[in-house]
Amino acid sequence: MSAYIPHTPVLLKESVDYLVTDPDGIYIDATLGGGGHTAEILSRLSGKGRLFGLDQDAEAHKAAADRIGSDERFTPVSGNFGYLKTLIPPEHHGKITGILYDLGVSTHQIKEAERGFSFQNEGPLDMRMSELTGTSAHQVVNEYSYEKLRDIIFHYGEERFSREIAKEIISRRPLETTAELKDAVSSVVFGKHKVKSIARVFQGIRIEVNRELDVLKDTLNQAIELLAEDGRIVAISYHSLEDRIVKNFFKSGNESGKVEKDFYGNPLNPLKPLTRNIITPSDQEIKANPASRSAKLRVAEKIGGDQ
Ligand SMILES: C[S@@+](CC[C@H](N)C(=O)[O-])C[C@H]1O[C@@H](n2cnc3c(N)ncnc32)[C@H](O)[C@@H]1O
Structure with missing residues (x-):
């Protein structure tokens, strides 16, 4: 530890x-x-x-x-x-x-790369606040249907480019790291709000993982x-x-x-x-x-x- x-x-x-x-x-x-x-x-x-x-x-x-x-x-x-x-x-x-x-x-939790919460540090897709939590970010990103992923990004991340981002994530599967997730979002969101969009996607997935x-x-x-x-x-x-x-x-x-x-x-x-x-x-x-x-x-x- x-x-x-x-x-x-x-x-x-x-x-x-x-x-x-x-x-x-x-x-x-x-x-x-x-x-x-x-x-x-x-x-x-x-x-x-x-x-x-x-x-x-x-x-x-x-x-x-x-x-x-x-x-x-x-x-x-x-x-x-x-x-x-x-x-x-x-x-x-x-x-x-x-x-x-x-x-x-x-x-x-945010800064420890191994916990996988942050897009600023490369780490595994995890985001579980407790090791007892069943679902990890890896499962959400790699196994959820397009509709479920899109809805999580839209409702929990409050991100309006949820459709484009969900499609892009699915086309890049399997994703293993926070950097790969960040790249997927970056490739379909443009302009000055890019970092905010990445943060929103990470927030949405974190909320889902930890319910x-x-x-x-x-x-x-x-x-x-x-x-x-x-x-x-x-x-x-x-x-x-x-x-x-x-x-x-x-x-x-x-x-x-x-x-x-x-x-x-x-x-x-x-x-x-x-x-x-x-x-x-x-x-x-x-x-x-x-x-x-x-x-x-x-x-x-x-x-x-x-x-
Ligand atoms: C913002 S930090 C709290 C910081 C603390 N007030 C301090 O001053 O050091 C939130 C903490 O709540 C814990 N936490 C979040 N959701 C929880 C839950 N559902 N059950 C138990 N702990 C939870 C997290 O693991 C994290 O350690």
Whole structure:
């Protein structure tokens, strides 16, 4: 295993300010990564506070463990946050004070060529955040039908040249490396937006490989059940598809964004959004850490019994 490439936590102060409402509380960092947010959360907790740090990537756990050292308030949890309820011990269900999601991939995952996430470094077509994930980018690129590949590039990559790109990929099969995928896209997309198109295709395939949108919907549903009354979900997303899911969920408690009503017409939303306007990184943060530029922070609170 090569050294962990450091990840600069995004919107650190803003997210943890919203998350930690009680120093004695029980928290979940659902995207532990290199432990940047976790370290900050722990610094705000009392001796009684508790924090579960979840990640599906073994390399992230190793890096976080090195950073945090031994701290009995911290419990690392390996697994996919799509199974949040199963991963957190039942005695804590309904008692969690705050859950943080800092979505997407870490700097380490992006920059480590062997993981195959990046078009800037040549590596195998992989893109799996966990070695337990069944499908890799190699299968998506080499085995999916034209229609499926086109739709992934269009819907998950939000790339309008999806037809041309899917056709080109298929004509070049088999593709083995990120550089070959990049070349295939480059050969059919022209002009100044070429790099953006390549990035969008990589994003689309990554979302498919890790089932990122389905897993996000699954976890948000479970997060509501785990939270105590007045407990909070703090989510940092990095592209519009993720942000839309979070926004709708926070507004209505479901992915449609439509608030259900009871027989008497009373709204049944289990959450109350706390961020009317989304919070984004300052110019200063973006300058210091360009990877933060697309970050959007939203916060919601579980509605308590007396509201
Ligand atoms: C942006 S990084 C988090 C960085 C972290 N906040 C820090 O400051 O170091 C996102 C992390 O979430 C993990 N992750 C993404 N989706 C996940 C999922 N469905 N289940 C578990 N971990 C996930 C990734 O493996 C990655 O390590």
